[in-house]
Amino acid sequence: MEDATQHPLQSCPQCGCADLFIRKDFPQKLGLLIVVTAGITFLVLAANPHTFYLGAWALVAAVLVDALLYCFVPKITICYRCRAEFRGIPINPTHEGFELSIGEKYRNG
Ligand SMILES: [Zn+2]
Structure with missing residues (x-):
């Protein structure tokens, strides 16, 4: 055959x-998981002024991971x-x- x-x-x-x-x-669930995880991380870290910038970086990292993922998905x-x-x-x-x-x-x- x-x-x-x-x-x-x-x-x-x-x-x-x-x-x-x-x-x-694109794995929709994975993308959502990354966004939700970053959102929660941001909220936790942003509650403390000393770790606020770390929270912001978590959001930036999530965007980068999503973008990277998008480049590699078939x-x-x-x-x-x-x-x-x-x-x-x-x-x-x-x-x-x-x-x-x-x-x-x-x-x-
Ligand atoms: Zn068909």
């Missing part, structure tokens, strides 16, 4: 839809119609990020 997963997708293998978009596979291809996510395949250069106008087309189907 030929391994078709190494070719960029032209259409969705699950539903045959030709409209696909590219998104960063891109994935997603189907507009069935919302199937395809990881580990080459990105088709003709595909772009999510477009609302195309998304509306498949919203109820």
